[in-house]
Amino acid sequence: MASRGPPGARGGMNTRFAQFKLVLLGESAVGKDQFDSYRESTIGAAFLTQTISLDENTTVKFEIWDTAGQERYKSLAPMYYRNANCAVVVYDITQASSLDKAKSWVKELQRQANESIIIALAGNKLDLVSEQPDKRAVSTADAEAYAKEAGLLFFETSAKTAENVRDLFTAIARRLPLDQVGPRHSRPGQRQGVSLNPESPNTNVGGPCAC
Amino acid sequence: MAEDGGKRAHLSPPGPSAGELTHIAHENYSSSQENKIQSHSSKLVTRPNVGDESNDGPPPPLPPRPGVAPSPQAATTKVQSIDVQTLQFPDGSRGTFQTPGARAMSTPVQLAANSGSSTPGRSSTVDADDAMSVMSIVAPTLRPPGDLASLMVSDMSRKSPAWQLLRSQSASVKPFETVRLDVRDSLADFAQEFEPVPGTSEQGGLGDEQRLAVWKSKLKHYMILSSSGKPIYSRHGDLSVVNSFMGVIQTIISFYEGADNPLQGFTAGGTRFVIVTEGPLYFVAISRLGESDAQLRSQLEALYMQILSTLTLPNLTSIFAHRPNTDLQKPLAGTEPLLSSLADSFTRGSPSVLLSALECLKLRKSHRASITSAFLKSHAGGNLLYGMIVAGGRLVSVIRPRQHSLHPSDLQLVFNMLFESGGIRSGEGENWIPICLPAFNNRGYLYMYVSFFDAAENTAPSSTSNSSDAVPEAIPFSPTHPTPQATSSDSIAIILISPSPTSFYDLQSTRNNLVSSLTKGPLLSHIRTSIQSGRPSLTTQISPGTPLSHFLYKSRANVQFCMPSSSPQFDSPLPRRKLMSLYHSLHGAVHARHCHLKVLHSVADDSTSLAWITPTFELYCVAGPNVSRAAMTQGANRIVQWAKREEERLFIIGGGVF
Ligand SMILES: Nc1nc2c(ncn2[C@@H]2O[C@H](COP(=O)(O)OP(=O)(O)OP(=O)(O)O)[C@@H](O)[C@H]2O)c(=O)[nH]1
Ligand SMILES: [Mg+2]
Numbered sequence: 001m002a003s004r005g006p007p008g009a010r011g012g013m014n015t016r017f018a019q020f021k022l023v024l025l026g027e028s029a030v031g032k033d034q035f036d037s038y039r040e041s042t043i044g045a046a047f048l049t050q051t052i053s054l055d056e057n058t059t060v061k062f063e064i065w066d067t068a069g070q071e072r073y074k075s076l077a078p079m080y081y082r083n084a085n086c087a088v089v090v091y092d093i094t095q096a097s098s099l100d101k102a103k104s105w106v107k108e109l110q111r112q113a114n115e116s117i118i119i120a121l122a123g124n125k126l127d128l129v130s131e132q133p134d135k136r137a138v139s140t141a142d143a144e145a146y147a148k149e150a151g152l153l154f155f156e157t158s159a160k161t162a163e164n165v166r167d168l169f170t171a172i173a174r175r176l177p178l179d180q181v182g183p184r185h186s187r188p189g190q191r192q193g194v195s196l197n198p199e200s201p202n203t204n205v206g207g208p209c210a211c
Numbered sequence: 212m213a214e215d216g217g218k219r220a221h222l223s224p225p226g227p228s229a230g231e232l233t234h235i236a237h238e239n240y241s242s243s244q245e246n247k248i249q250s251h252s253s254k255l256v257t258r259p260n261v262g263d264e265s266n267d268g269p270p271p272p273l274p275p276r277p278g279v280a281p282s283p284q285a286a287t288t289k290v291q292s293i294d295v296q297t298l299q300f301p302d303g304s305r306g307t308f309q310t311p312g313a314r315a316m317s318t319p320v321q322l323a324a325n326s327g328s329s330t331p332g333r334s335s336t337v338d339a340d341d342a343m344s345v346m347s348i349v350a351p352t353l354r355p356p357g358d359l360a361s362l363m364v365s366d367m368s369r370k371s372p373a374w375q376l377l378r379s380q381s382a383s384v385k386p387f388e389t390v391r392l393d394v395r396d397s398l399a400d401f402a403q404e405f406e407p408v409p410g411t412s413e414q415g416g417l418g419d420e421q422r423l424a425v426w427k428s429k430l431k432h433y434m435i436l437s438s439s440g441k442p443i444y445s446r447h448g449d450l451s452v453v454n455s456f457m458g459v460i461q462t463i464i465s466f467y468e469g470a471d472n473p474l475q476g477f478t479a480g481g482t483r484f485v486i487v488t489e490g491p492l493y494f495v496a497i498s499r500l501g502e503s504d505a506q507l508r509s510q511l512e513a514l515y516m517q518i519l520s521t522l523t524l525p526n527l528t529s530i531f532a533h534r535p536n537t538d539l540q541k542p543l544a545g546t547e548p549l550l551s552s553l554a555d556s557f558t559r560g561s562p563s564v565l566l567s568a569l570e571c572l573k574l575r576k577s578h579r580a581s582i583t584s585a586f587l588k589s590h591a592g593g594n595l596l597y598g599m600i601v602a603g604g605r606l607v608s609v610i611r612p613r614q615h616s617l618h619p620s621d622l623q624l625v626f627n628m629l630f631e632s633g634g635i636r637s638g639e640g641e642n643w644i645p646i647c648l649p650a651f652n653n654r655g656y657l658y659m660y661v662s663f664f665d666a667a668e669n670t671a672p673s674s675t676s677n678s679s680d681a682v683p684e685a686i687p688f689s690p691t692h693p694t695p696q697a698t699s700s701d702s703i704a705i706i707l708i709s710p711s712p713t714s715f716y717d718l719q720s721t722r723n724n725l726v727s728s729l730t731k732g733p734l735l736s737h738i739r740t741s742i743q744s745g746r747p748s749l750t751t752q753i754s755p756g757t758p759l760s761h762f763l764y765k766s767r768a769n770v771q772f773c774m775p776s777s778s779p780q781f782d783s784p785l786p787r788r789k790l791m792s793l794y795h796s797l798h799g800a801v802h803a804r805h806c807h808l809k810v811l812h813s814v815a816d817d818s819t820s821l822a823w824i825t826p827t828f829e830l831y832c833v834a835g836p837n838v839s840r841a842a843m844t845q846g847a848n849r850i851v852q853w854a855k856r857e858e859e860r861l862f863i864i865g866g867g868v869f
Contacts (some may be wrong), residue, residue: 040633040634041544041545041548043635044643044646045642045644046641047640047641047642047643048641049638068545070544070545071544072521072522072542072544076645081711
């Protein structure tokens with residue numbers, strides 16, 4: 001397992017298998033964890049894999065960094081999106097402020113991330129407004145207009161009912177360069193001989209805390 | 212954590228072996244005036260009124276010492292007999308009689324069984340000194356310091372022959388089984404202790420007064436506020452309930468701060484308040500569970516460590532340096548579950564926290580050695596600082612660089628996060644967590660890689676490798692994720708800690724290497740087997756025929772402890788809390804400041820217990836109320852012999868060093 005083959009698209013017979021890095025960003029509690037029941041706020045970041053088949057011959061595997069939305073982790077985000085092929089920026093359609101946060105993530109990604117990064121905007125908790133339409137705080141039209149202007153894929157989703165979640169990932173996969181070589185596992189900045197001395201600056205005073 | 216919390220687990224070979232327990236002194240707590248009813252064999256036995264008897268005259272001689280032959284090596288570490296023995300009478304008078312070498316002063320503690328409501332002697336003055344305040348709990352009169360070794364009352368020999376006869380029939384009564392009809396059990400509400408305070412009536416909850424009543428019924432509160440009075444955290448109740456109390460507390464604390472005489476604690480009714488000030492933060496514990504000040508203080512310290520673990524000391528300091536009025540709830544957002552699960556583990560009673568020691572999964576020495584060597588071989592760089600395999604909070608294997616040791620208080624934070632708080636999903640995915648381990652270095656973050664083996668035997672490393680030729684099965688996205696395990700007691704975590712924020716992929720390879728070598732051979736199933744068989748049973752595996760019901764054994768050199776299975780007697784929260792309260796009072800007594808007690812035998816209405824402290828180990832054991840001192844002593848000796856024999860299975864000695 002130590003030797004990781006070069007990941008990316010692979011064709012054998014009539015099948016294609018591609019692997020991409022995806023990062024989930026968004027304010028805390030918008031629903032980035034694909035949701036089972038009540039769940040505590042993410043601590044740090046979680047690394048998951050998800051595989052979907054686009055059609056009979058094409059399988060796409062996502063390596064997903066689910067980041068924590070709490071403010072204090074903000075400065076760690078570049079570590080996760082730096083090499084990402086795609087990003088899903090999530091907001092909560094019942095919380096207007098979460099869209100503002102999403103917009104600032106999009107800006108940051110467009111400035112700092114991989115130039116070819118595919119960004120999707122996901123307005124989550126759709127199930128809440130199907131039951132009680134007055135809970136909606138961000139109109140579909142507004143969000144869609146913004147997404148168009150910024151060149152983003154756009155979906156309204158529910159992590160609870162799974163509505164549109166698969167469609168969102170499929171749409172991302174279709175935009176990805178399936179025929180080219182996929183992402184490179186970059187392993188930045190390793191083995192620089194970091195001292196383990198507890199007083200060493202390498203333990204990152206002020207590291208992930210953005211306060 | 213507790214007084215030796217700063218101590219590191221050097222995981223090094225233990226010191227000289229301890230001797231046998233030969234001399235013990237004991238303490239009688241059953242000075243209460245109530246009549247009790249003990250049920251045994253459907254007979255009701257009314258116990259003679261101990262208090263009246265003790266007025267009868269001069270103290271009777273101590274019963275003969277138990278006839279356990281001292282072993283040859285006992286000479287070096289043989290338990291010292293207690294120096295001064297004291298009788299305490301209900302009218303407050305005392306009798307002391309001396310044995311050689313008086314030098315210690317005792318701190319009598321009150322046993323949990325009589326705690327809370329039934330302590331008329333409790334002082335309500337403000338005590339700045341731990342020892343003083345503990346003393347005031349039991350003794351209505353202040354004792355002159357320095358002349359007492361132990362509060363000892365010989366009880367057995369004072370009983371009438373008829374009583375002795377009856378007692379001898381009831382030796383099998385288990386601890387905490389005796390029924391008391393006349394005293395309201397202060398722990399009666401313990402079952403509701405962890406229920407949330409309901410919401411306001413607008414939210415469909417209760418009215419303010421009822422909510423307050425629920426809030427007040429809690430036996431234990433923890434509150435954190437800033438020195439400017441801003442609430443930061445409260446275990447129970449939302450801010451609408453707690454706000455005014457925080458204000459009062461802040462006023463009281465700052466009054467004493469202003470007078471340059473910081474308030475450390477006070478007692479109101481049956482409730483003890485303990486305050487710890489750490490820089491800009493006030494920590495308050497409010498307890499009706501009868502813990503000592505030192506124990507409450509170490510619990511508050513642990514909450515402070517959790518805050519440092521989230522923020523680091525420099526961040527915390529700079530937040531308040533810039534804006535003393537800062538609301539710390541925001542920078543700490545998302546950490547309430549960690550604080551609460553920590554707080555609840557104290558309220559439930561945690562042997563690990565009490566003893567400041569870690570517990571290991573019991574494994575054959577050769578199995579553990581193979582696991583550790585597989586671990587060392589898997590090491591794939593990434594500036595690894597600590598590597599651990601942990602099963603439900605019990606250490607399986609540890610690897611570390613030579614110059615670094617583990618700090619129990621740091622690991623308690625890690626284990627709390629992984630196994631108690633539900634903050635980390637077990638069973639799926641990998642986690643990459645910035646964390647400050649304050650005992651290691653409170654000034655910066657480390658990065659922790661965590662992944663769990665599923666309980667469901669899904670041991671394949673999450674393949675970030677596509678080297679396999681099989682195209683993975685496509686899983687449609689669905690909302691049915693594996694539910695996080697309610698109890699993580701059987702989940703196995705691999706924890707890899709590095710100071711380098713970019714070492715994720717190296718640590719991931721380490722983990723993948725380790726998983727494949729554990730699953731290729733029999734090693735993983737050795738671990739699973741041990742988890743499944745649970746802690747050893749005291750009566751069937753450790754010491755058949757023992758009169759003891761439970762024990763805690765701490766190896767001081769290894770900073771590790773072991774205990775038997777709590778099943779079935781102490782499985783539910785209430786008996787468990789009673790057991791832990793008893794351990795807390797034993798521990799509090801033998802660790803009280805200036806106390807050089809080596810052995811403490813205590814007899815209460817509902818239990819007999821024994822604490823035995825040597826340079827190499829601490830043993831605390833509990834038996835039913837009618838177990839004789841001799842039987843107790845013999846039981847304790849057997850436990851110590853067992854622990855010596857099994858030492859290398861029970862404890863990690865040294866661990867893997869790279
Ligand atoms: N009704 C509804 N609730 C949701 C949905 N998605 C998430 N939630 C709820 O929102 C809360 C927060 O969800 P998380 O997935 O933990 O949020 P997050 O974005 O990962 O938050 P951080 O981990 O703090 O960044 C949870 O209690 C979920 O129950 C959804 O689609 N519908
Ligand atoms: Mg999350």
